[in-house]
Amino acid sequence: MLDALSKSFFHALARSKGVERMASRIGMATPTSFARRFIAGESADEAIEAAKAIQAKGMRLTLDQLGESITTLAEAEAATKVYLALIEKIRAAGIDRNISLKPTQLGLDIDQEVCFSNITRILELATRHDFFVRIDMENTPYIQKTLDMFGSVWAKGFRNTGVVLQSAVFRSEEDARAMSTLGARVRLVKGAYKEPAALAHQAKADVDAAFVRIMKVLLAEGTYPAIATHDPKMIAATTAFAAERGIPKDAYEFQMLYGIRRDLQQQLVADGYRMRIYVPFGKQWFPYFMRRLGERPANVGFVLKGILSDRG
Ligand code: FDA
Numbered sequence: 001m002l003d004a005l006s007k008s009f010f011h012a013l014a015r016s017k018g019v020e021r022m023a024s025r026i027g028m029a030t031p032t033s034f035a036r037r038f039i040a041g042e043s044a045d046e047a048i049e050a051a052k053a054i055q056a057k058g059m060r061l062t063l064d065q066l067g068e069s070i071t072t073l074a075e076a077e078a079a080t081k082v083y084l085a086l087i088e089k090i091r092a093a094g095i096d097r098n099i100s101l102k103p104t105q106l107g108l109d110i111d112q113e114v115c116f117s118n119i120t121r122i123l124e125l126a127t128r129h130d131f132f133v134r135i136d137m138e139n140t141p142y143i144q145k146t147l148d149m150f151g152s153v154w155a156k157g158f159r160n161t162g163v164v165l166q167s168a169v170f171r172s173e174e175d176a177r178a179m180s181t182l183g184a185r186v187r188l189v190k191g192a193y194k195e196p197a198a199l200a201h202q203a204k205a206d207v208d209a210a211f212v213r214i215m216k217v218l219l220a221e222g223t224y225p226a227i228a229t230h231d232p233k234m235i236a237a238t239t240a241f242a243a244e245r246g247i248p249k250d251a252y253e254f255q256m257l258y259g260i261r262r263d264l265q266q267q268l269v270a271d272g273y274r275m276r277i278y279v280p281f282g283k284q285w286f287p288y289f290m291r292r293l294g295e296r297p298a299n300v301g302f303v304l305k306g307i308l309s310d311r312g
Contacts, residue, residue, distance in 0.1 A: 010294030011194045020286045028285065038259045038292050039066070039285040044086055047281035048093045050258070054277050056268045060253070061096040062134055066282035067105045073114055076107030080118040087125050097131040100278060103146050104138055116149055123158045132184040132185075139163035139193035140200065147175065154184060160284075165227075166191030167211035168200045176214045180221040187255060188214055192291045212237045219247055226276065228255035230264065239273070249273055257292070 003066070013019055014089055027035035028042055042052035044065070065082050083101060085243045090097060101122070105269050107115040119135070126133045130234065135150055137143065150163050162185030165172040169191060179186045201241045218225035227238050235254065242252065253274035256265050268275050280288055293299050 009117065009195050010290050012286050014294075023286055023289070024135055024283075025252050027289070030056055035289050037286055038045060038257070038280070038289055040258055040279045040281045042281065042283050042285070043304055044082075044089050044281065047279055048089060048095060049307075050281075051095050051277075052093070054258075054279065055095055057266065058100065058275075059265060060274065060276035062098040062100045062132075062255075062278050063090065064100040064102075064136070064278060064280045065105075066280050066288050067284045068102045068138065068287060069104045069109060071110070073107055073110055074183065076110065076114060076118055079105045080121060083122050087122070087131060089128060090131075091129055093237060097126075097129065098133060098134070099126070100134040100136050102136045102138055102143060108142060108149065112145060112149065112160070116152055119149065119153060120158075122300055123153060123161060127158065127160055129247070133161045133165050134187060137166055140169060140195050143169065143171070143175075145265070146280060148185070162186060162226075164189055165214065166193075166200075167214050168195060168207045170199060170201070173210065173214055175215070176217045176222070180223070183223050185223050185225065186218055187228050189228045190231075192295070206242035208234065216241055220245060225252045226255045227252060228278075230256055230261040232264065235264070235268070239270055260292070 018268065021033070027033055028039065036281045040047040041306060045064075047063055049065060052266075055061060062127065065079070065086060067079055070076055070079065081097065086099060087097075090099070101119075103115055103119070106118040106122075119133075123133055135146060137146060147163065150161070164187040165175050165179070167188065167190050169236075176186060176188070188211065190211055201210060208231070211234055214233070215225075215227055219238070219241055227234070229235065238252075238254075241247075242249070249272055253276055253302075254268055255276045255278060259279055263273055265277065
């Protein structure tokens with residue numbers, strides 16, 4: 001109940017343009033500003049520097065240029081060009097060739113054909129340079145459209161791409177089976193959005209139970225699944241199931257977000273597991289940042305402390 005309330009509160013705050021303007025001014029202003037805990041920088045160069053440090057600790061990467069729910073095709077075109085340039089920058093930097101993107105950033109909400117063409121352009125360059133492209137999953141109005149678009153790029157022959165499924169959402173168990181049959185790579189997450197009770201579990205215990213069920217489907221039948229969570233219980237359930245079934249540590253990977261549970265990230269690497277860190281960057285960091293606060297209201301104290309110390 002409290003989980004749902006705090007999610008709603010931060011999702012409402014995330015829609016406030018006034019709060020966004022104020023936060024955007026101060027959140028990343030200095031190297032110690034509060035949003036830097038979760039966002040690797042406003043530019044690709046800053047993100048690449050952060051990524052190099054993560055890779056040096058034995059972890060893998062996926063870079064994400066923040067931005068979502070754009071309203072014009074010109075913005076979708078600009079975001080596509082940013083991703084094409086990012087691929088070149090990552091190549092030049094010699095870091096892990098893996099990116100994540102949000103379909104609404106590339107125009108899904110405006111024109112599905114244009115979005116498909118934008119993703120195809122990114123996948124063509126990605127294929128040429130041996131990149132993997134993860135298509136993030138947004139809230140429920142976009143799930144079917146995202147999976148349809150994924151189906152189209154798969155039908156076009158792209159195999160260096162995968163989707164994300166959210167355990168909170170009822171349909172994901174069926175989607176996980178469909179993706180396993182297709183042979184497509186899935187990242188399993190709990191789900192970051194506030195969803196209606198008709199479409200998604202509301203209680204944390206139900207979201208967690210579904211996560212474990214879907215994890216088992218993906219590990220047993222899927223293709224190199226990514227188990228993306230900071231929850232020690234989900235991680236323990238995964239390693240136990242893998243051990244019980246004799247699934248080797250290199251047949252799947254764990255993923256976590258930049259700046260969250262760094263202790264656990266390192267511990268899993270030390271224990272011989274694969275760990276990929278999602279490294280977000282960009283000027284449009286506010287909605288992403290607010291979702292992280294909504295997941296853990298204790299982060300608000302951390303942010304307030306940061307704001308006060310920035311002033312000092
Ligand atoms: P849960 O929220 O239950 O938290 C478990 C524990 O993790 C907490 O007790 C705390 O210790 C720690 N923790 C979690 N969040 C924290 C935070 N913000 N700050 C500090 N500690 C925190 N979602 C989505 O809808 N679509 C997507 O495409 C993606 N993509 C994605 C990629 C990757 C690599 C990750 C790790 C996550 C996503 N997500 C996502 C987000 C995901 O849906 C979910 O909102 C968060 O991962 C938080 O859920 P947990 O599984 O960590 O569990």
